[in-house]
Amino acid sequence: MLIKTKAIVLTSIKYGEADLIVKCLTEQGVKSYLLRSIYRSKSKKLKIGYFQALSQLEITAYHNKQGNLNKMSEASVYYLYQTLATDIYKQSIALFLAEVLAYALKEEEENQLQFQYIEASLKWLDLHDSFANFHLIFLLELTKYLGFYPDTSSMSANFFDLEEGNFTISQPFRSFLSGKKLILFKSLIGIKFDDMVELKWNSESRQSVLDILLEYYELHLPGFKKPRSLKVLKEVFNEIS
CATH class of the missing domain: 2.40.50.140 (Nucleic acid-binding proteins)
Incomplete structure (x- = not known):
């Protein structure tokens, strides 16, 4: 056809x-x-x-x-991208996200909302100068279209069960967040691209959240692999305080 x-x-x-x-x-x-x-x-x-x-x-x-x-x-x-093809930081994000999407998206029926989200997000990245947390917000929001966005009905709880995708008052047996990592993860939920300046994170905090998100993807997407470009992304973003 x-x-x-x-x-x-x-x-x-x-x-x-x-x-x-x-x-x-x-x-x-x-x-x-x-x-x-x-x-x-x-x-x-x-x-x-x-x-x-x-x-x-x-x-x-x-x-x-x-x-x-x-x-x-x-x-x-x-x-036609204005900065995405020339800015080294945006290039590293683009290569990383392309790998994530290649692993995460399957050849299946159309999903217009998913396409529109990815299309609009990439345009946002291209047109804005403050984007240090872009990839983190993008990955979390993408889970809405992949079917495993966190259940936020009990966000006051002291643990987040990565396997079940929900907050819980009792400590899960495996793969959970607590303490500082839980605080970082909670602070990302609900943040939009235009509000990312509210996240006063340094490179260590960003890398911690990125590792959390990639583990979350691995637990919910069979066959998902950590992108080969992850090392490059981390090295480039070490330069951003």
Whole structure:
């Protein structure tokens, strides 16, 4: 079926000498495409430079229902980033989030609200200068669309059960938060991008919250892996107090 859709690039892997396999989040869900001979092609309809991590495109493609790789016939930049491609800190966030999304999002039916959230969030990051806690807010808010946002009905409790996703007065047997880590986690809940300056965190606190969130993802998403770019992200953000 021939469709035209917005697409956000998650991964692109060279296949053979001239082909490229691209995984995108589209308005129809996560789709993978085989772009044949793109490294040799001089076509203006498909350019290798379009398929960088988190590029926002409009594509024309053929989607099949057999689970095979789809075909893309045309692509153009839908939203041109102003700073995301040049700012080293934003680049490190983009590479990290692209990996997280590639692991977390499955090839399934469309989820328009999820797509709109990711699309709007990336535009926010591109257009703002204060973003040190962006990736933390993004990851927590994304769990709303993945189905395991924390149950906040008992937030006054002294423990958070990472496996069950709720706050509890009794200490869970495994994988829980308490003390300083619990305070940090609670302070993130409900914070929007525009309010992130309220989080007076240093790099140590950010890394602690990031580790918590990644553990939370691992417990709730079968097969989820810590991104390879995590080390780079932590090193870059060590420079931000």
